[in-house]
Every structure is written in C-alpha cells, then in structure tokens.
Amino acid sequence: MTNPQPSNAVPTRPERAVIIGAGFGGLSLGVRLQSLGFDTLILERLDQAGGRGYQKRTPSGYVFDMGPTVITAPHFIEELFALERGQPNLADPDFPPAVRQAARVKAGESGGPRTRDYVKLVPILPFYRIVFDDGTFFDYDGDPANTRRQIAALAPQDLEGYERFHADAQAIFERGFLELGYTHFGDVASMLRVLPDLLRLDAVRTLFSFTSKYFQSDKMRQVFSFETLLVGGNPLSVPAIYAMIHFVEKTWGIHYAMGGTGALVRGLVKKFEELGGQIRYGAGVEEILVTDDWGKPVTGPLGRRIARGVRLESGETIPADLVISNGDWANTYLRRVDKKARLWNSDLRVKAARQSMSLLVIYFGFKDDGQPLNLRHHNILLGPRYEALLREIFGQKVLSQDFSQYLHVPTLTDPTLAPAGHHAAYTLIPVPHNGSGLDWSVEGPKLVERVYDYLEQRQIIPNLRERLTHSEFVTPDYFEGTLDSYLGNAFGPEPVLVQSAFFRPHNRSEDIQNLYLVGAGAQPGAGTPSVMMSAKMTARLIAEDFGV
Incomplete structure (x- = not known):
C-alpha cells in the first residue's frame, strides 16, 4: 500500500475519517483517531450507539443489554478513557502496566481515575456458575485453591491434570496474549515467525482436544472449554490458543458496568464527543465510494483503488480521506464495495468463509x-x-x-x-x-x-x-x-485455525487504499476485549499509513 503522504510529513489539516458503525470497535477506534488528531465522523444506522451492545428500555421499567455482558481486561477500557487530543499514547508498553494493575483489580477496584468519570465498573464473583445437566455445578472464580477444591469434589481424578493444564495454558497466555496480543498479521512472514512457538505450545490443535489431554471427566472438559462459545467459537474446532481465555479471566477478572453494558457504551460516546468526534444516528451506509488515482470510479481490474468516502441510504454523499468499517466483514465487501474494486475480497472468497453460529x-x-x-x-x-x-x-x-x-x-x-x-x-x-x-x-x-x-x-x-x-x-x-450480519452470524467469521491470525480478515484492506476494518470480523476476533484490541491495531496501521 502506498502511503497518502510521506511517513515524516506533518498534516496541514486533520484528516477526515468516516467510521461505519458505532459498536465497541467503532467507538474505541473513534476515540483513538481523535487522540491522533483526525477529524472523525461515526455513522450509525440505528437510533443509538452500541451495535451488538445495543441497550433496550421497556415502558414498564426494564433495561436489557441485548448483546455483550461479560467485561474482561478492564485496563483496555481505562486506556481509552485516559487518551487526550494529540496524546495518542500508542508507544507505551501494552501489557506491563496492566499486569501491575492486576492486584488492584482483584482487590475490587475497577478502572482508573479517568474511567470513573465515565462509567462504574465492578468485579463479579464467581465469574460463572456452570450448571451441569445432573444439577451439580462449578463456580469458577479464578481462585486456584477454590478451583482445586471443586475439582476434588466433582472429578478428583483430574486434580493432577489441572496442574498440567494450568501451566500449559499460562504459557499460551504469556506468548499468545501478553506478547502477541496486538500483532497484526498482515502478511505470511508475520505468521511464519510465530508458527514454531504455536506448534511448540501445542496451540494449533483444537481446544477440546487440548483440554481432553489433561481431564478425564466430561464435566472438567466442558468447564475448561466452553468459554469460546461466548466469542462464536466451537470448542471442537477453535485452535487451542484460545485456552488463554482462562488466564485472561484469571488475571484481570470478570467485570460489570453499573447500569449495564449500555452505560459503558454511553461512556465511550461521551469520551469520543469530548475529543471532538461526531456521531450521526439513522445514517445507514449504502456504499463505500472507491475511485482511481484520478478520482474516477473504478471500472476494471487495473489501477489503484482508493476509498474516497461513503454514500448513505438517503443518497447523501460524505467525502473522507479514509473509511473504516465496524460492520460485518462479509457484508462490508459484498454489499458496500463495488465488485469491480475487489480482487482479494471477491464474492467467491467472502461467501466461502465459515461464519460463526x-x-x-x-x-x-x-x-x-x-x-x-x-x-x-x-x-x-x-x-x-x-x-x-x-x-x-x-x-x-x-x-x-x-x-x-x-x-x-x-x-x-x-x-x-x-x-x-x-x-x-x-x-x-x-x-x-x-x-x-x-x-x-x-x-x-x-x-x-x-x-x-x-x-x-x-x-x-x-x-x-x-x-x-x-x-x-x-x-x-x-x-x-437489524444488525446487517451476513447469514445472521452473531460473531463474524468462525474462529477456526484457517480463519485465525493471518487467515482472518485484515484490518487494512488488501484491495482498497485508505479502507480499513475494525471489530469482531477483523483481527484478532470477537469478544469485547478483542474488539478493543482490534481498534488499537487498526489505529496503529492508520497512524503508520498517514505518517502520524
């Protein structure tokens, strides 16, 4: 991809960014782009922000979060609320500060001083009550002693296996999350560099197969593999690198935003607007406008393709220097980008991808x-x-x-x-x-x-x-x-091995300059923490491409 300007250039004006969709990915990226100095407009087809995290209120006084309810890694949220205009903080180490925060989070303090200005997060214990079909249950709270006590009561034969699983899952977490969490796999070389480590950690076999190495009991195999269902993954087919979810939860706990997940969405909207960003509701995007170098519509397979803005369902055209889709990956290309402008993300390739349940x-x-x-x-x-x-x-x-x-x-x-x-x-x-x-x-x-x-x-x-x-x-x-999701999938492309890392849709479009993706359909994948990680990945790519 050719940069719009030399990497050492100083922009003479803020670049105009348009983000399609005000879900967690769009809002998180909007905050980051505003902190980088961009002039950002988020377009949302619904009447409020949230996307899958939409919150519904009934006339009788009930409040329902319609989507995500499990909040992990609260330092991702804290980092967003700490950003300021012109202070993107992208160079800071990602995880050491978060690791130092773990003790404070476990003690019941969620979120830093800026976070508390926008939303109140509280830790939830136990993380989950897992109820088996025979009526017995397992309260998972991340406490090793309590975990061992419950395994001893339900499946004592698996105590030794738990110790081995704990050690191996920790190794996957340290390599796959702490070290590679923000790696954007944009080319084959980036994937090949980490493949030996993933093979050494046995992280490419299926998660259920990996778990079955350590546990004889069906109950324990279920306890330590079910979590991928919350991000759209089948434990029988997702790679074992997802064993790191166990340690993500164990390290930073499970949290809840008082007022529901919708309160967190409102906090992010407030932060975005304080930084100068704008949101328009009821503004569905019909098409991403793509031209060649001379500003003419792309009519054939040759020539460079450049995103120039969007056309709304109302017919209004909004020009932009860059466009980011927080919408469904498949429908972004199939419905909003002229097929003549797509080679890599062709109809055949997009439709052949496996979608989550x-x-x-x-x-x-x-x-x-x-x-x-x-x-x-x-x-x-x-x-x-x-x-x-x-x-x-x-x-x-x-x-x-x-x-x-x-x-x-x-x-x-x-x-x-x-x-x-x-x-x-x-x-x-x-x-x-x-x-x-x-x-x-x-x-x-x-x-x-x-x-x-x-x-x-x-x-x-x-x-x-x-x-x-x-x-x-x-x-x-x-x-x-309502959510414009291809085939009604709930989590984007299914996170099987052949649709993970480099093989998952890239956050920088391979076909069109100045077009980017963020959210569940892009790298690293679905789930609120991953979507926030996706926003940071995409912000880094944009900062690199625009010489910020």
Missing part, C-alpha cells in the same frame, strides 16, 4: 417472590450433550431438541435494571446461522417455550411463567436484518 436470545422480566435465586450474575446451563450438540449447531446446522444456554441475571448485582421487586434477565441459546434455512418465525416461538419449560421444570427459576411480567426474543433474523 447465531443466537436465539430471550429477554424477560419476572417478579421476585422473596426466595433467593440459586443463580449467579453469569450462569452457564449445560444440556445433556456437549460434543454432539456442538456438531449439530456448527456442522449439520440443525435445531436440536436439547440445548445449552447462558443465563444472565444482572439484577443480582444491579437492581436498577428492573422495577422494584422484579428481576431482569436474558438467556442466550446458540443456534445455527441462517445458512440452515430454518424458518425462525415458526421455530423461534417454539424454542422459547421449550426454554421456559426447562427453566421452570428444573427449578432454575421456580414458577417462572406465573412470575413473568415481560418477555420478548430475537433470532438469527435480528442479526441478519
């Missing part, structure tokens, strides 16, 4: 009957099958009769999300994406009823139907339509 999510409110719930803030409710269910969701793309779910009950921590005397909750069920051909207008309501039956009959929430005061749900159709 989708979700059915039920948002419900219910009366507090005065009896304490035998639940925690984050709950993983595992069904009778694990491997077979995963194969049906990801491989066969069928809707099974059994299911597993993530049940989120934030009012156990933050009662303000529901009317007095009530709880707000959502439960998330992994399902196939819309490549399955399932009719969700038919299958959605039936699955909702089966989930309510399960929660009530298993006494997860006793007498739930009698206590319900609010109920609604979304299906893969919501992801495909």
